[in-house]
Amino acid sequence: MRPLPGTSTGVPPFSLAGGMMLLLITLLVLVTMPQAMAQAETEQNGIQVPNPSAELWRSVRQREGALPGRTQVQGVDSAMLINPYGERWRNFRMKELIPYGGYALGGMLLLLLLFYLVRGKIRVNAGLGDRKLFRYTLYERTIHWFTACTFLFLALTGLILLFGRSLLLPWMGPELFSLLASASKEGHNLFGPLFGVALLLVFFRFVRRNIYQKGDLTWLLKGGGIIGKGHVPSHFFNMGEKSMFWILVLVGSVIVGSGLILVFPLFGQGRISMELAHVSHAVTTLLMIVVILGHIYIGSVGMEGALDGMTTGYCDLNWAREHHAEWAERCEADGDVLDADEVSQRRGETVSGAAVSTRESSA
Amino acid sequence: MARMKFYCDAERCIECNACVTACKNENEVPWGVNRRRVVTIKDGEPGERSLSVACMHCSDAPCIAVCPVDCIYDTIDGVVLHDKDICIGCGYCFYACPFGAPQFPQEGAFGSRGKMDKCTFCAGGPEEDHSVEERRKYGSNRLAEGKLPLCAEMCSTKALLAGDANVIADIYRERVINRGASVLNRGVSYQNAAFRASRGMEGKSSVKE
Amino acid sequence: MIGELIDGPLWYFSLVVFIVGVLLRLFSILRAGLKPDLSPARGGATAGALRNLISRSIPRRDVATRGRMVLVAGYLFHVGLFALLFFAQPHVDFYAERITGFGWPALPYWAFIVSAEIAFIGLLMLWLHRLLHPVTRLLSSVDDHVGTGLVFLVMLTGCLALAQSFEALRLLHLFLAELLLIYFPFSSLMHAFTFTFSRSYSGAVMGRKGVNA
Structure with a gap:
C-alpha cells in the first residue's frame, strides 16, 4: 500500500527541533493545499470531467423515476434495465x-x-x-x-x-x-x-x-x-x-x-x-x-x-x-x-x- | 476459485445486438425467451448509451433467496444456475431480479408460465456436462470446455466482457485510465472525448469547433 | 415400476373393464326391453322416444324454480366436464396417442381452465347439496358418494398436474382415472349412457299412449 502524501510517515528524525519544524511545514502544506489546488483549477479554466457513466447509471438505476430505455427485445418491462423495487420486495x-x-x-x-x-x-x-x-x-x-x-x-x-x-x-x-x-x-x-x-x-x-x-x-x-x-x-x-x-x-x-x-x-x-x-x-x-x-x-x-x-x-x-x-x-x-x-x-x-x-x- | 462476472462497457457498446443473436444461436433458446438483451438509454438524445444485460450472476442473488422451491444455486465459479426439474414456474425470481433476467416461455392465463429460463453464463445446468439433457434444457456448456460465454467472446467492440471478476476489473480500470488520459491530453470533456472530434485537422468537418 | 404399471397394463385393463362392462350393461338393458303393450297405439313410439330424449334436457318450469341451484350447478358441471374431458389439449393428445390415432381441434388453454372451473363449481355445489339436503342425504348410497368422490379426485389431481412437468402427478391423475373407469360400469355413473335409454323408453311408452310427456 502506498503511503498517502502529506502524512508524517516519511519524516526522517534529524533532531527534535528539525522534526518539529518539518511537522509544522507539513501541517501548513496540508492546510493550504486544497485551497491552492482549487485556485489552480479555476486559473486553468479547467477541463470539466463529468463522468458520463454517473449520468448513465443514474438513469439506469431509475433514481429519477422510471425512465425506460429502448430495446429490440419485446416483452413486459424488457426496456427497464434495473428494477430497484426487486430488492425491496425480496427483503x-x-x-x-x-x-x-x-x-x-x-x-x-x-x-x-x-x-x-x-x-x-x-x-x-x-x-x-x-x-x-x-x-x-x-x-x-x-x-x-x-x-x-x-x-x-x-x-x-x-x-x-x-x-x-x-x-x-x-x-x-x-x-x-x-x-x-x-x-x-x-x-x-x-x-x-x-x-x-x-x-x-x-x-x-x-x-x-x-x-x-x-x-x-x-x-x-x-x-x-x-x-x-x-x-x-x-x-x-x-x-x-x-x-x-x-x-x-x-x-x-x-x-x-x-x-x-x-x-x-x-x-x-x-x-x-x-x-x-x-x-x-x-x-x-x-x-x-x-x-x-x-x-x-x-x-x-x-x-x-x-x-x-x-x-x-x-x-x-x-x-x-x-x-x-x-x-x-x-x-x-x-x-x-x-x-x-x-x-x-x-x-x-x-x-x-x-x-x-x-x-x-x-x- | 474465480468469480465469474459480466461487464458491459457503455462507452463501447454500439447496440449491434450481436450478443443477443449469439446467445440465441448458441443456446437454442425457444421463441419469447431472451436470455440477453440490449437496452438503449436516451435513444437519439445526447448522452445515448447502450448496455447489454443478462443474468449478472449476483453474489447475493435475490432469485436464490426468494425461490419457493430453492431451485436456484450458485456454483463454485460464482455462476448462478437453476434446476429446471425442480422449478415450478411461479415467477418470483422474475419479481425479485433487478435485471429482469429470468424468462418464461409462456405468459398465459391462469399463471401458466412454464419453467424459468435464464442466462447460464454458458455453463449448462445441474445435469452431467455435455449431456443431451443438459443441452436440451439449458443450452451450451462452454465453461466446461474452458471457453467463456459466446456473447462476450464475439462482441465486436469488446464492450461486453466476461470472465474472472479480477481480470475484468483490471481491463476496465485500464480503459478508464486511458480515457481519462485522453481527456487530459486533448483538452476536451469526457463526453466529447468519446466522439473523436476532428481537432487540428484540415478540411471539411461536420463538427464546428 | 409402479409408473410403468399405471401407464401400461393397468390402463389397458381398466379400458377393457370399462368397455366390456358398459357394453354388457347396455346389452342387458336392451335385452330386457319393454313389456309388450297390447293396446292399440294412439301415437308413434319412435317420435315419442326422440321427443323425450331432447325435451327432458329442458327442465320443467316448477323444477326450474324450486331446485334452481341444483339445475344451474348440474348444467355447469356436466357442460364443464364434457368440454374438459374431450376438448382439453392434453386429453386430445392422450386420446390421439392411445385410442383413436387421430386428434381433433382442442380448446385454448384458458377455455380449458374456465371449463374446469365451471365443472368444479358445479360438482362441489352438487356434492354439498347431496350432503346437506336431508332428502338427498338419505337417498344417497355409498355408491353415489364414491362415484362423486372419484370424479372429484380425478378432476382435482388433473388440476394439480396442470404444469405437465411432473411425471408423478400425471401418473396419479391417470391412476385415479383408471380407478374411475373400472368403477364406472358397476355404478350409477352409468347414467352417462343409460340416460338415453330411460328417456327414450319412457318416451316411447308415452308416445304410444299418445301422451305428450
Whole structure:
C-alpha cells in the first residue's frame, strides 16, 4: 500500500527541533493545499470531467423515476434495465412476510389453544333442548361450505408455497417438495377464481342481515360475552359475525383482485405492479386466515350448539336465546319454534315424515 | 476459485445486438425467451448509451433467496444456475431480479408460465456436462470446455466482457485510465472525448469547433 | 415400476373393464326391453322416444324454480366436464396417442381452465347439496358418494398436474382415472349412457299412449 502524501510517515528524525519544524511545514502544506489546488483549477479554466457513466447509471438505476430505455427485445418491462423495487420486495418477503406471517399464524393458534384452556367450551347455560329454530336455508348452507372448501384449499396451498421452503423442504427433499409445490401452485391458480365466485354468492346472500344495527355497539362494548358469564343479546348475526362478514367481503375482494392480477400476467402489468399485488395478496390473506381460524374455532370446538345451524339448518332454541336473544324473541313471537319431532319430520328422518317442508326445498 | 462476472462497457457498446443473436444461436433458446438483451438509454438524445444485460450472476442473488422451491444455486465459479426439474414456474425470481433476467416461455392465463429460463453464463445446468439433457434444457456448456460465454467472446467492440471478476476489473480500470488520459491530453470533456472530434485537422468537418 | 404399471397394463385393463362392462350393461338393458303393450297405439313410439330424449334436457318450469341451484350447478358441471374431458389439449393428445390415432381441434388453454372451473363449481355445489339436503342425504348410497368422490379426485389431481412437468402427478391423475373407469360400469355413473335409454323408453311408452310427456 502506498503511503498517502502529506502524512508524517516519511519524516526522517534529524533532531527534535528539525522534526518539529518539518511537522509544522507539513501541517501548513496540508492546510493550504486544497485551497491552492482549487485556485489552480479555476486559473486553468479547467477541463470539466463529468463522468458520463454517473449520468448513465443514474438513469439506469431509475433514481429519477422510471425512465425506460429502448430495446429490440419485446416483452413486459424488457426496456427497464434495473428494477430497484426487486430488492425491496425480496427483503419484504424473506425478512418480514415469512417470519412475521409465521408468528401471526402460530400466535393465533396458541391464542386459541390458550383461550380454550382458560375459557373452555362455551356451554349453553340452559342446556340443549328439544326445541329448534330454523336458521339457514339449504342454499345458504351450500354456499357457506362451498366458500369454506375453496378457502381451505387455497389457504393450504398458499401456505405450502409461502412456508414450504423453510418447513417442508428440509425433510421432504427437493424432488418431492417441488412436486408438492407445483401441485399447490397449479391448484391455487385454478381454485382462486372459484373463491371469487363464492365470495360474490355469499355477499349477495348475507349482506342484508349484516348491516350494522343499534344493539351492535353494546355487544362490542361488552366484549361479545367473551369476558364474564353473561351473554349479550344480538340480532340474527351479532356484531362479531357482522364484522367477520365485512372482513371477508372487503379483505376478500382485495385478495381476489390482487390474485387475479398475479394469475393473469397478460395485460402488460410490469414487475412493480406484480410485486405490489403480491404484497397486498400475502398480507390480506394472512389476516384472513387468522380471522378464519377464530371463526372455525368458535364455530366448532369453541361453542356448544354453534355448528348445528350450518349443518342441519336448525339451531337450538336455548342456544339462540343466549347468543341471539333478539332474533330468538322475534322468532318465538312469530311462532317459528319447532319441536324435535317436527324438525326430524322436516328433515325426513322419521318414517312417517315423507313430506319435505316447502321451506327446506324452496331454497 | 474465480468469480465469474459480466461487464458491459457503455462507452463501447454500439447496440449491434450481436450478443443477443449469439446467445440465441448458441443456446437454442425457444421463441419469447431472451436470455440477453440490449437496452438503449436516451435513444437519439445526447448522452445515448447502450448496455447489454443478462443474468449478472449476483453474489447475493435475490432469485436464490426468494425461490419457493430453492431451485436456484450458485456454483463454485460464482455462476448462478437453476434446476429446471425442480422449478415450478411461479415467477418470483422474475419479481425479485433487478435485471429482469429470468424468462418464461409462456405468459398465459391462469399463471401458466412454464419453467424459468435464464442466462447460464454458458455453463449448462445441474445435469452431467455435455449431456443431451443438459443441452436440451439449458443450452451450451462452454465453461466446461474452458471457453467463456459466446456473447462476450464475439462482441465486436469488446464492450461486453466476461470472465474472472479480477481480470475484468483490471481491463476496465485500464480503459478508464486511458480515457481519462485522453481527456487530459486533448483538452476536451469526457463526453466529447468519446466522439473523436476532428481537432487540428484540415478540411471539411461536420463538427464546428 | 409402479409408473410403468399405471401407464401400461393397468390402463389397458381398466379400458377393457370399462368397455366390456358398459357394453354388457347396455346389452342387458336392451335385452330386457319393454313389456309388450297390447293396446292399440294412439301415437308413434319412435317420435315419442326422440321427443323425450331432447325435451327432458329442458327442465320443467316448477323444477326450474324450486331446485334452481341444483339445475344451474348440474348444467355447469356436466357442460364443464364434457368440454374438459374431450376438448382439453392434453386429453386430445392422450386420446390421439392411445385410442383413436387421430386428434381433433382442442380448446385454448384458458377455455380449458374456465371449463374446469365451471365443472368444479358445479360438482362441489352438487356434492354439498347431496350432503346437506336431508332428502338427498338419505337417498344417497355409498355408491353415489364414491362415484362423486372419484370424479372429484380425478378432476382435482388433473388440476394439480396442470404444469405437465411432473411425471408423478400425471401418473396419479391417470391412476385415479383408471380407478374411475373400472368403477364406472358397476355404478350409477352409468347414467352417462343409460340416460338415453330411460328417456327414450319412457318416451316411447308415452308416445304410444299418445301422451305428450
